[in-house]
Amino acid sequence: MTRQTQSSIKASTTIAPATEANLGIKALKGVRVLSLALNLPGPAALQRLRTMGANCTKLEPPGVGDPMAHYNTQAYGELHEGIKVLTADLKAPEGQRALHKALAKTDILLTSFRPAALKRLGLGWKELHKDYPGLSMVRVVGAPGPEADLAGHDLTYMAEAGLVPSLALPPTLYADMAGSLLASEAALQVMLRRQSSGKGSEMEVALSEAAQWLGLPRRWGMTQPKGVVGGAHAGYQVYACIKGRVAVAALEPHFAQRLCEAAGLRAGAHLKMTSPATRKALESFFAGKSRREVDALAKAADLPVHTLPPGR
Known part of the structure; x- marks a missing residue:
């Protein structure tokens, strides 16, 4: 040896x-x-x-x-x-x-x-x-x-x-x-x-x-497309932003409410996180923000958000 x-x-x-x-x-x-x-x-x-x-x-x-x-x-x-x-x-x-x-x-x-x-x-x-x-x-x-x-x-x-x-x-x-x-x-x-x-x-x-x-x-369905962390929840998504992407994990109600408030959406009975309309509104919001702006927003609002470069 x-x-x-x-x-x-x-x-x-x-x-x-x-x-x-x-x-x-x-x-x-x-x-x-x-x-x-x-x-x-x-x-x-x-x-x-x-x-x-x-x-x-x-x-x-x-x-x-x-x-x-x-x-x-x-x-x-x-x-x-x-x-x-x-x-x-x-x-x-x-x-x-x-x-x-x-x-x-x-x-x-x-x-x-x-x-x-x-x-x-x-x-x-x-x-x-x-x-x-x-x-x-x-x-x-x-x-x-x-x-x-x-x-x-x-x-x-x-x-x-x-x-x-x-x-x-x-x-x-x-x-x-x-x-x-x-x-x-x-x-x-x-x-x-x-x-x-x-x-x-x-x-x-x-x-x-x-x-x-x-x-x-x-297998439990959590990450299937209809699952809460598989795409059904608007606060648990990857959105496009200017020259990048945003990984958003605002799953808990207090995070979801904070996210909606930061995006100018009023949380209430009419605003459901599983609604396609909510997802579309957040999609539009992030599409107009740069990575730097999103990072600053996440820090100021204490949001579980992480920005990424464009997908490959």
């Missing part, structure tokens, strides 16, 4: 300091995490664990390493800040020896292999638990249970959850990032279990289930 040469490209910004500041107490201080997970969900989870105080090491295959290092150097750099990255060929005897030497000193093993691949590598839970009783394992998979060996990716899990309503791609990798949060949550759970039982345990985190969790508001 040798230290891998790190990318010389430094990210212009890093998520770690702000995240650490928000987390405060290091809940996983002293916990040793070993990750075999590549691409986005695993490294994102590992970075979360590091910010919670864990001592994090990652094994990458020789040669190509983590594909993310090639397709997005900024993401790779930020997610591996403070992570000890080593190389090991897990298909070779030498790599297996290095892996098991590391496992003997590990509290949590994080993986993103399909179950069949784990079995081929001799990393099935029964074997691991027998050899390392105190070791816990968090497995990130695409789909739960028997479907974990099926091919899939963020986009397919999002589509299954009803979160791809058009031909446009989702603006971010929701299933991957939500899965990383569930994986870091699972790491906390297995450590709590070990505190009470003295033994390690295993948890599976499925990206498809993470997407389903994110999709619950849509």
Whole structure:
């Protein structure tokens, strides 16, 4: 096992300091995490664990390493800040020896292999638990249970959850990032279990289930076109303004009233926030305002409003 040469490209910004500041107490201080997970969900989870105080090491295959290092150097750099990255060929005897030497000193093993691949590598839970009783394992998979060996990716899990309503791609990798949060949550759970039982345990985190969790508001109808936060409420919309857009989230009655007053509309029985007329009036109001004017108005009236550049 040798230290891998790190990318010389430094990210212009890093998520770690702000995240650490928000987390405060290091809940996983002293916990040793070993990750075999590549691409986005695993490294994102590992970075979360590091910010919670864990001592994090990652094994990458020789040669190509983590594909993310090639397709997005900024993401790779930020997610591996403070992570000890080593190389090991897990298909070779030498790599297996290095892996098991590391496992003997590990509290949590994080993986993103399909179950069949784990079995081929001799990393099935029964074997691991027998050899390392105190070791816990968090497995990130695409789909739960028997479907974990099926091919899939963020986009397919999002589509299954009803979160791809058009031909446009989702603006971010929701299933991957939500899965990383569930994986870091699972790491906390297995450590709590070990505190009470003295033994390690295993948890599976499925990206498809993470997407389903994110999709619950849509399934409930909240974000459907007729839902209050899906387009039916005039105070919860994105409006065009001069050289930009306005994200308006005046959902609660006091915010809605304040918004209407700022727009010169008299709130009353005749003015309903679900009325097309109200939406049209607010649309006309914002269409005549610049982003600077809207920002000033939001600050003066204490409105939950955020201006944006024109859509692309």
